[in-house]
Structure formats: C-alpha cells, structure tokens
Amino acid sequence: MMTSVSDPRLNPAHSMTTYAVRGPLVRWLASEAGRGHEELGPYRVLDVGCGAKPYEPLFAPYATSYVGVDPVENPRAELRGSIESLPVEDGAFDVVLCNQVLEHCDDPALAVRELRRVTAPRGRVLASTHGVMPYHPSPTDYWRWTHAGLEKLFVDGADWASVRVTPASGTTACVGMIVAMNLDLALRRLHAQRMSPALVTAINRAAEAIDRRTPRLREPTQPGTLFANFHVVAEVAA
Ligand SMILES: C[S@@+](CC[C@H](N)C(=O)[O-])C[C@H]1O[C@@H](n2cnc3c(N)ncnc32)[C@H](O)[C@@H]1O
Numbered sequence: 202m203m204t205s206v207s208d209p210r211l212n213p214a215h216s217m218t219t220y221a222v223r224g225p226l227v228r229w230l231a232s233e234a235g236r237g238h239e240e241l242g243p244y245r246v247l248d249v250g251c252g253a254k255p256y257e258p259l260f261a262p263y264a265t266s267y268v269g270v271d272p273v274e275n276p277r278a279e280l281r282g283s284i285e286s287l288p289v290e291d292g293a294f295d296v297v298l299c300n301q302v303l304e305h306c307d308d309p310a311l312a313v314r315e316l317r318r319v320t321a322p323r324g325r326v327l328a329s330t331h332g333v334m335p336y337h338p339s340p341t342d343y344w345r346w347t348h349a350g351l352e353k354l355f356v357d358g359a360d361w362a363s364v365r366v367t368p369a370s371g372t373t374a375c376v377g378m379i380v381a382m383n384l385d386l387a388l389r390r391l392h393a394q395r396m397s398p399a400l401v402t403a404i405n406r407a408a409e410a411i412d413r414r415t416p417r418l419r420e421p422t423q424p425g426t427l428f429a430n431f432h433v434v435a436e437v438a439a
Pocket residue numbers: 249250251252253254255270271272273282283284285299300301302305306307339340341
C-alpha cells in the first residue's frame with residue numbers, strides 16, 4: 202500500500218520538532234522528482250533503506266517502477282539487502298533514493314560505491330543525511346557530516362559527472378530544532394504536552410524567518426554554521 206498524502210512526512214507541519222529536516226526534504230524531493238522526469242522521461246526508482254517508503258507518492262507519477270530495499274524485515278520492501286551489497290544489477294535504476302540511511306550504515310564509502318554501481322548512465326542518486334541530529338539507532342547510528350565531508354565521501358567514492366551538496370535549512374533552524382526537541386521532551390515530562398505544538402511552531406517559524414534574512418546562516422562554507430540535514434545530488438555521465 203502506498204503512503205497516504207495525509208502522511209505527516211509528506212505534509213510536515215511547523216509543529217513537528219523535526220520540521221527543519223522534513224519540510225525542506227519533501228520540497229527538495231518533489232522538485233527533483235519533476236526535474237528527473239523533464240531530463241530523463243519516465244524513470245525507474247530504487248529506494249535504498251526505504252523504511253515505510255514515505256516519498257513514493259512524489260515519484261509515482263513519473264516512475265515506471267519503484268523498488269524498495271531494506272536490510273531488516275520490512276513489508277514495504279520488495280528486496281532485502283544492505284546498502285553495502287545491494288541485490289541489484291549494475292545500472293538498473295535511473296533515480297536512486299537514499300534518504301536518512303547513510304548515517305546508519307557500517308561503511309559509508311562502500312555504500313556510495315554501491316549507489317553509483319546501480320545507477321544508470323544519465324541517472325542520479327538523491328541522498329540525504331544529517332549534519333546535526335540526536336542519536337537515533339535504526340538499527341544502528343554511526344555517522345554525522347559537514348557539507349565538505351559529505352562531498353568528499355561522494356567525490357572520492359565513485360566516478361560522477363557532478364556532485365552537489367546543499368544544506369536543507371539554516372543554522373537557526375538547526376539550533377531551533379534541538380531547542381524544540383528538548384522543550385517538547387520537558388513538556389511531556391511535565392504532562393503539559395498540549396503546549397508543545399504552538400511553542401514548536403513559533404520556534405520553527407522564527408528560525409525560518411531569521412535564516413531567510415541572514416544569508417551567511419545558510420552558507421555552508423561560513424565557519425560557525427550548523428546544519429540539521431544535507432541534500433546530495435550525484436549525477437552519472439551519459
Ligand atoms: C531513518 S530510516 C529512513 C527510512 C526512509 N528512507 C525514510 O526516509 O523515511 C533508516 C532506514 O535505513 C535502513 N538501514 C539501516 N541500515 C542500513 C543499511 N546498512 N543498508 C540499507 N538500509 C539500512 C533502516 O532499516 C531504515 O529503513
């Protein structure tokens with residue numbers, strides 16, 4: 202069964218403590234899904250570490266096939282396997298998704314080589330992973346990146362026509378996310394969680410406004426910046 206469009210991961214509200222990750226992620230994937238269709242026509246999608254496949258509806262209008270792979274027992278996954286050894290032929294997919302998976306895998310360099318191996322000529326990997334995020338095993342949690350480290354991981358790991366790494370949101374959004382998470386936790390402990398949505402919304406909206414007005418808080422090469430999530434587009438030559 203496909204994820205419903207009412208799934209909060211597809212329509213992230215500002216009241217979510219992880220809005221700084223989820224809001225920009227959905228907008229980026231929706232835009233890349235359309236761009237992929239303009240450039241490639243109908244395409245084949247592999248969703249690596251697919252979990253509940255929350256983003257399938259964004260790609261479904263353009264996809265001739267949408268295959269999920271996960272290393273754990275997962276009724277949504279068509280294939281079982283890890284990112285370090287994908288049970289898939291070379292160049293079998295045009296769009297390879299890898300959302301919030303790299304931080305959980307044993308060997309990120311091997312993972313990048315595998316992502317490249319299964320991507321067809323003119324195809325692309327769309328990956329996202331964290332800069333700053335509390336520990337969240339699924340089933341393990343090993344890694345965090347800077348934009349420079351993530352770019353190096355992809356560029357050094359395989360042969361790409363281009364690699365683009367962009368922060369999902371700004372420094373204030375990242376700090377706001379951590380504050381919102383801890384505030385939400387405290388309110389739950391105090392049995393006052395009904396106050397959380399309004400306060401978290403206020404934090405997220407204020408953070409968004411500050412980042413929007415201050416470009417250097419969104420510029421990854423500025424020392425002192427901090428990002429919750431990064432988006433990677435790694436394209437394969439024709
Ligand atoms: C945080 S969830 C993200 C799920 C989904 N991609 C999403 O964006 O909602 C992490 C996923 O990565 C999978 N995973 C963990 N280690 C992995 C590995 N070595 N290879 C492939 N997938 C892995 C987990 O089983 C889980 O489905």
